Amino acid sequence: MQRKVSGDASQRSAARQWPPLARFIDWEARIGEAAEAHGRLSHFAYEFVRFGVKQAWACLFGALLLALLIATHFFYPKGAALARYDFLVIAAVLIQLAMLLFKLETLEEAKVIVVFHAVGTVMEIFKTSVGSWIYPEASLLRIAGVPLFTGFMYAAVGSYIARCWRLFDFRFTRHPPVWVLGILSVAIYANFFAHHYVWDFRVILFAAAVVLIGPCTVYYRIWKTHRSMPLLLGLFLVALFIWFAENIGTFTAAWAYPNQRHGWQLVSAGKLGSWFLLMLISYTLVASLHRPSEIKIEE
DSSP states (O other): OOOOOOOTTTTTGGGGGHHHHHHHHHHHHHHHHHHHTTTTTHHHHHHHHHHHHHHHHHHHHHHHHHHHHHHHHEEEEEOSSSSSSHHHHHHHHHHHHHHHTTTTOHHHHHHHHHHHHHHHHHHHHHHTTSSSSSSOOOOEEEEETEEHHHHHHHHHHHHHHHHHHTTTTOOSSOOOOOOHHHHHHHHHHHHHHHHHTSOOOOHHHHHHHHHHHOOEEEEESSSSSEEEEEEHHHHHHHHHHHHHHHHHHHHTTBBBBBGTTTTTOOTTHHHHHHHHHHHHHHHHHHHHHHHHBBBBOOO
16 A cells, blocks of 8 residues: 655655765655656666665664674684674674764664663573573673673664664554553563563463554655555564574574574574564664654545
């Protein structure tokens, strides 16, 4: 479904949020106009490429971290004076600083990253203490056995959602109140800890998510028009891609689940549900900053 919104596309371009991209807005708009003038197939190809470029930009922080995991797995020298995990911590901090310095990231995105770093690190400390997964390599920059680079991996999820919100100019219909999502998120976070001691009530959490978010539609703008999909589907697709990334992370031996101690295996599909619930927490934190707005449709 397409929904037309008012205003010139180049004037509403999210690239204006990031100064290094702003200089290309008019040039890119001319390419789009030329593609549209050449017919529907050319127009579709242009929007397809534009969608991919926007997704790549939204994933920038997470993609750089994933690239570091892969590169250090294959090329980091064994027995180096600086442990691999410590190198990853320093590299992640430098990436963060560089993105702010070169205005590849906004201050709001940096704030999201700080919050997610704290939320993720606390959960990591608990989960490793009960044996949910391990970090097998030695390092100095860690808290209670958790290397500090792990917080940045959680932060990458929040960074992605925040950047997508701007890049795709998210609008909604039937969006649940953010405070209600906040209650659900607190319950989800509590269950990550409590299910080790009491009944795991994630089935109730999944049901609550369907009831609250199921009726909601998100409208996202690739170029001139807003297209739509169920918000619940969008969150699930993001969780699926995070699960793919987690498989890459465990393949690089950055961390390991109990069944991977003697050799790599595919991460259990059950973890996809955990990532979906974590996605809800991530989404709620970003939504609390951006405040979801209803779409205004130009008939």
